[in-house]
Amino acid sequence: MEKRIRVLVAKPGLDGHDRGAKVVARALRDAGFEVIYTGLRQTPEQIVEAALQEDVAVIALSLLSGAHNHLFPRIVELCRQKDMSDVLIVGGGVIPDTDIPGLKAAGVAEVFTPGTTTSAIIEFIQTNVK
Amino acid sequence: MCTANTESLKQKMAEYTGKVEKALTKFPERKNLPQNRVYTPLDVQGLDYEKDLGFPGQYPFTRGVQPTMYRGRFWTMRMYAGFSTAEESNKRYRYLLESGGTGLSCAFDLPTQIGYDSDDPIAEGEVGKVGVAIDSLADMEILFDSIDLGKVSTSMTINAPAAILLAMYIVVAEKQGVSPDKLKGTIQNDILKEYAARGTYIFPPKPSMRLITNIFAYCSQHVPNWNTISISGYHIREAGSTASQEIAFTIADGIAYVDAAIKAGLNVDDFAGRLSFFWNAHNNVLEEVAKFRASRRVWAKIMKERFGATNPKSWMLRVHTQTAGSMLTAQQPDNNIVRVALQTAAAVLGGTQSLHTNSKDEALALPTENSVRIALRTQQIVAYESGLADIVDPLAGSYYIESLTNQIEKETWEYIEKIDEMGGAVVAIEKGYIQREIQESAYKWQMEVENKQRIIVGVNQFQVEEKPVEGLLRVDASVGELQKKKLAELRARRDNTLVEATLIKLEAGCKDESTNLMPLILDAVKAYATLGEICGIMRKVFGEYQAHVSL
DSSP states (O other): OOOOOEEEEEOBTTOOOOHHHHHHHHHHHHTTOEEEEOOSOBOHHHHHHHHHHHTOSEEEEEOOSSOHHHHHHHHHHHHHHTTOTTSEEEEESSOOGGGHHHHHHHTOOEEEOTTOOHHHHHHHHHHHOO | OOOOOHHHHHHHHHHHHHHHHHHHTTSOOOTTOOSOSSOOGGGGTTOOIIIIIOOTTSTTOTTOSSSSGGGTOOOEEEEEEOOBOHHHHHHHHHHHHHTTOOEEEEEBOHHHHTTOOTTSGGGTTTTTSSSBOOOSHHHHHHHTTTOOTTTOEEEEEOOTTHHHHHHHHHHHHHHHTOOGGGOEEEEOOOHHHIIIIIOOOOSOHHHHHHHHHHHHHHHHHHOTTEEOEEEEOHHHHHTTOOHHHHHHHHHHHHHHHHHHHHHTTOOHHHHGGGEEEEEEEOSOHHHHHHHHHHHHHHHHHIIIIISOOOSHHHHOOOEEEEEOGGGOOSSSTTHHHHHHHHHHHHHHHHTOSEEEOOOTTTTTSSOOHHHHHHHHHHHHHHHHTSSTTSSSSTTTTOHHHHHHHHHHHHHHHHHHHHHHHHTSHHHHHHTTHHHHHHHHHHHHHHHHHHTTSSOOBTTTBSOOOOOOOOSOOOOOTTHHHHHHHHHHHHHHHSOHHHHHHHHHHHHHHHHOTTSOSHHHHHHHHHTTOOHHHHHHHHHHHHOOOOOOOOO
């Protein structure tokens, strides 16, 4: 049997909006991924530690508080430090288009903005996971 | 309520149904349409005008809580605002009041809502982002500078640390020469929906409920015109619930608060008149109108029959409303102006007491001054030009509206009964039941959108190629550093021995369950103890809530 892709769905920072994270987590699970959800208020350190412990191939970050420019690159950086550069990191939330090039340059593979379908997210992960 | 020959009507209805049934097979199926295509007197059989509807301002308040409704005065046009520093937000508040806003509504940043100072490492990146950063009384003094707290009414979206922000407000007012009994406003103070849907909890349920009942008791004595809680369905709906779930789970929370206060020894009529609610104005206009009407009828019955309240004020479900943020689209954002106008119509036809209208750019960022003005103008147009506010509860008597009001009421009672059986809202939340029900609805909605059984204009149909939106509001990244600097100066300037003394007393008070914490919090606030220091003491004694994580 083909090994199922393991995904950590994570909520960095203090943001409590988890409708999107939970919908995405469930859609990924229904699509055959193994999904671990961190719950709210995770520090970058906690997220990367969980990703390491759970041996995931993907970290999917959800943030609607506007702190993405600070928190997303920090998580990428911590992954690099822990020799986890092969982990695919994607993010989503209320993120202005103008912030996306900076996040991608920092190492976030893709940023999904409001209105994205779960099937688009699933397809991106399946195509890009290492 | 109207004369109808039932037998003849039933026969004609069957003929009609047979005919359209056949014709409708040619059309694509849309999900979540009302049960019937057309409503007739058959759907409101047994409706008793005086018992089920009554007059506006009379039990069971189906038609509204005031006899005059908008013929007396319009709803309070209250725009939720706050970002960056107290200085910046003060400017926005004064702009809103000058533009004809009639009440203030404060948005606090996440560190403030979760009880951390701006210089706490966990606050890094979040300071001033989704609201204004308030670290101490000093920030609060700036936030309300040149705003007469004796005249304006202020709503504060603050929950876990509500007692502290309320204390700061009381002290700022006193410094302006306004006594607490003159203050008008609301604190959200609704911790149960934080556990279930919104996420800015700090302490476990038991001490949280104690803080809430402490506020009820203190305000009934000293701040009698203050709404001590805004029991909120808004965020439950935003998290994905249906209309019936929104009011059912919220009213179940309301029951838990009333129970807790009565258990703490309060007389129901001493505090119930200051309970207020917060509904979402969603896209389906008529469903929303029915929801508002049903919620008033349910609450009135609960307060009168279940809790034995005798003051009519205790029976009234007074409500603030906000248009549905989650229904705004990032695609073709100008279309959001139209959505908000329809949602405003729903809230007004539903009889809200105050309203916040969202701005068109809020699926992308915090709103600019210009887009906030359009949102406020939307309310003013509905109030002054549309005619929707001219007649009290103008949709009453519509077969559909009355039938839907009954149906939503029925679904609400079913949920309340189920939650009662589980042991009340606190238990239902601790078991993750309410969260799962909401998640289920959210997922269903998303799948309907993805399968195009539900069309969202510009999102899954009628799309266009778009350029990125320009001119969005950006919160200056330096606000975190600025707040840190202000905090360092404050800590150097204040009487630290006094701060220490007030915090020691607060800690002792926290440990003694019979102590009302409000006076102790007021003393700490007056000494310029910071929000993080006060919450730190409480965290130490009360511990922190461990969330139920379920998928």
